[in-house]
Amino acid sequence: xxxxxxxxxxxxxxxxxxxxxxxxxxxxxxxxxxxxxPPEILSDSFITPSPFFFKRNxxxxxQVDPAxxxxxxxxxxxxxxxxxxxxxxxxxPKHTVTATLQCAGNRRSEMNKVKQVKGLNWGIAAISNAxxxxxxxxxxxxxxxxxxxxxxxxxxxxxxxxxxxxTGTTYGASIPLNKAVSEDGDVLLAYEMxxxxxxxxxxxxxxxxxxxxxxxxxxxxLGRIMVSAEESGSHWQQNDYKGFSPGTDWDTxxxxxxxxxxxxxxxxxxxxxxxxxxxxxxxxxLTVKGYAWSGGGREVVRVDVSLxxxxxxxxxxxRGGEEEQQHGPRPAPPPGRAWAWKLWELEAPLPPDAQRMExxxxxxxxSYNMQxxxxxxxxxxxxxxxxxxxx
Amino acid sequence: xxxxxxxxxxxxxxxxxxxxxxxxxxxxxxxxxxxxxPPEILSDSFITPSPFFFKRNxxxxxQVDPAxxxxxxxxxxxxxxxxxxxxxxxxxPKHTVTATLQCAGNRRSEMNKVKQVKGLNWGIAAISNAxxxxxxxxxxxxxxxxxxxxxxxxxxxxxxxxxxxxTGTTYGASIPLNKAVSEDGDVLLAYEMxxxxxxxxxxxxxxxxxxxxxxxxxxxxLGRIMVSAEESGSHWQQNDYKGFSPGTDWDTxxxxxxxxxxxxxxxxxxxxxxxxxxxxxxxxxLTVKGYAWSGGGREVVRVDVSLxxxxxxxxxxxRGGEEEQQHGPRPAPPPGRAWAWKLWELEAPLPPDAQRMExxxxxxxxSYNMQxxxxxxxxxxxxxxxxxxxx
Ligand SMILES: [Mo]
Ligand SMILES: [Mo]
Numbered sequence: 046x047x048x049x050x051x052x053x054x055x056x057x058x059x060x061x062x063x064x065x066x067x068x069x070x071x072x073x074x075x076x077x078x079x080x081x082x083p084p085e086i087l088s089d090s091f092i093t094p095s096p097f098f099f100k101r102n103x104x105x106x107x108q109v110d111p112a113x114x115x116x117x118x119x120x121x122x123x124x125x126x127x128x129x130x131x132x133x134x135x136x137x138p139k140h141t142v143t144a145t146l147q148c149a150g151n152r153r154s155e156m157n158k159v160k161q162v163k164g165l166n167w168g169i170a171a172i173s174n175a176x177x178x179x180x181x182x183x184x185x186x187x188x189x190x191x192x193x194x195x196x197x198x199x200x201x202x203x204x205x206x207x208x209x210x211x212t213g214t215t216y217g218a219s220i221p222l223n224k225a226v227s228e229d230g231d232v233l234l235a236y237e238m239x240x241x242x243x244x245x246x247x248x249x250x251x252x253x254x255x256x257x258x259x260x261x262x263x264x265x266x267l268g269r270i271m272v273s274a275e276e277s278g279s280h281w282q283q284n285d286y287k288g289f290s291p292g293t294d295w296d297t298x299x300x301x302x303x304x305x306x307x308x309x310x311x312x313x314x315x316x317x318x319x320x321x322x323x324x325x326x327x328x329x330x331l332t333v334k335g336y337a338w339s340g341g342g343r344e345v346v347r348v349d350v351s352l353x354x355x356x357x358x359x360x361x362x363x364r365g366g367e368e369e370q371q372h373g374p375r376p377a378p379p380p381g382r383a384w385a386w387k388l389w390e391l392e393a394p395l396p397p398d399a400q401r402m403e404x405x406x407x408x409x410x411x412s413y414n415m416q417x418x419x420x421x422x423x424x425x426x427x428x429x430x431x432x433x434x435x436x
Numbered sequence: 437x438x439x440x441x442x443x444x445x446x447x448x449x450x451x452x453x454x455x456x457x458x459x460x461x462x463x464x465x466x467x468x469x470x471x472x473x474p475p476e477i478l479s480d481s482f483i484t485p486s487p488f489f490f491k492r493n494x495x496x497x498x499q500v501d502p503a504x505x506x507x508x509x510x511x512x513x514x515x516x517x518x519x520x521x522x523x524x525x526x527x528x529p530k531h532t533v534t535a536t537l538q539c540a541g542n543r544r545s546e547m548n549k550v551k552q553v554k555g556l557n558w559g560i561a562a563i564s565n566a567x568x569x570x571x572x573x574x575x576x577x578x579x580x581x582x583x584x585x586x587x588x589x590x591x592x593x594x595x596x597x598x599x600x601x602x603t604g605t606t607y608g609a610s611i612p613l614n615k616a617v618s619e620d621g622d623v624l625l626a627y628e629m630x631x632x633x634x635x636x637x638x639x640x641x642x643x644x645x646x647x648x649x650x651x652x653x654x655x656x657x658l659g660r661i662m663v664s665a666e667e668s669g670s671h672w673q674q675n676d677y678k679g680f681s682p683g684t685d686w687d688t689x690x691x692x693x694x695x696x697x698x699x700x701x702x703x704x705x706x707x708x709x710x711x712x713x714x715x716x717x718x719x720x721x722l723t724v725k726g727y728a729w730s731g732g733g734r735e736v737v738r739v740d741v742s743l744x745x746x747x748x749x750x751x752x753x754x755r756g757g758e759e760e761q762q763h764g765p766r767p768a769p770p771p772g773r774a775w776a777w778k779l780w781e782l783e784a785p786l787p788p789d790a791q792r793m794e795x796x797x798x799x800x801x802x803s804y805n806m807q808x809x810x811x812x813x814x815x816x817x818x819x820x821x822x823x824x825x826x827x
Contacts, residue, residue: 310804343699
């Protein structure tokens, strides 16, 4: 009887128990589910409501019973530690971080226009911002026996999801140990998103949130943590999510030659007016809106906007969070811990004689890194790290 | 008699006691002394010999007697601490770091070609790499009473040089407190450069070395350290060494609106062949050499070189340090602590029918930040942060 039941599960569609999704999402792939919101929604609010937060699944959404859920923590001198969801919530202080996540493939469609790349054809909205709460990974590792001398042999913290392909291979990724254990790293084992239990698409009951780091390392439906001398051996760490020279093609690529993407480069995009939108010529001013963010906790300090294709530039106004109106501006984040994006806005006089306006934006972070001007020189075969000026 | 002597010193040229310099240096300003080596010298060796290391002085070189030298450490609960040079050398472990320093104005001359900026007309060689030894700033601050709770009110560590202008104003700068006290920050109070006492031009007897941070914060001839809630009030911290939009001019600039430069963005340049050099058409291959570096301890992971003005690209070979030949390749630096540049080289077949070749380079760091394509969109009135592709 058990065997029969198992066979029936195996033969059925593994995606059949995936959750429902908001119909406004633009779906890039249904199985696994990958979808992004309409860009205008992103600039509507500092915190992206969870239903609109971009979804990036590599595998079917696993159904996890919160009562029997167990997290394994391995590789430390103290031996393996097993934690229930209740343990995570009660044995460790609850820590809250507002952090933007971005898919490595955000804006891949712009690379596809230069030359075909391999990957989901994301627009500009594979990025969203949420408030995450959970236990600090640092605290959990310390409870499992982490001490400073571990850093003499260990270099990475590996994560395994509970999501599996048909062969039983789970999703996996790793981050550098120093990010995981640093007081300033703010890495969470999150069980809440925007003040509620994690939604199924975002990793219920527990996901890793690695602020400032590419989405792919923020492992969802977290099952196992391993402190290790080695990076994760997973496909996604070793043979994917890496950047290459525009001259590198699938015949010559050596995945060992490039580092796994961790911190992402500075990014920005225009969410309104929409691409190709008609602008009311009788209006005297035009409002341009967008988002800007940088990886590694680097704060965006300026966004330049051009209405003439990049010939002249003006600095946009960086909007505070939603609380700005109610509670005054947010205090600046501590240096190196600016995990959340900045929404921005520019109200500019309409150029009187423009038949066609080319609006362009580019952001600057507090290391004064800039976005590259154009797509072809950063084109890469996997279509990742697409952060040229947005036009 | 003393008064007479003092008057005679005051009325004499304050630069008359400046040290001798190597004649090969290209001098951008004699008083104060500012000079850079010929670019080819930079790619000759991983460690830049001290005589060739770029010199960037804001004021006359002070003559400091090492026996009577005292360093003041202030602003901590323990009260002021005074240290002699001997104290620094004997009371604290000696720590050695190989770190590249770069002037904020390196490559300013390329911005000047777009539109006049204010500042010394640096070429591509206001950057050099040395080995620095000294006490860790972190250790000294702890000896002066620094504890974690200080971070609840303090945000910055200010430095004052012993170099003064005619009004008695000293050079000054500050860095974020978290960089100063972090175990991974590697901030030194250096008393040795390349294994010898600091040369006079580089801060004898003690300078701050802030790896990954703009040269201007690496205060030379260090006299005073102050832990503070505020940044340095100096001209160079408040009203200089900041980046602005290309649309900002001297009539509209608000220095309060931009952050003081700390970590620098990714950078690279071609040191050979020299600009405008004739290439031997009978040779079959061409060797291109250069340097690449990024701020904040971000390791350079790739340098792309183009021989056709940016249409096609190939990845250069990243050279190890000089020790490579003798001791095998250097181990990769810990993540976030890649303080030293990478020298690089590309040997490429000569394009057979090229009358004129436009060689271009661009580097990528391990946050996958790229250099911007062109100068005009990053032009700024002070001519700092000039890191477009080098051609
Ligand atoms: Mo992703
Ligand atoms: Mo500088």
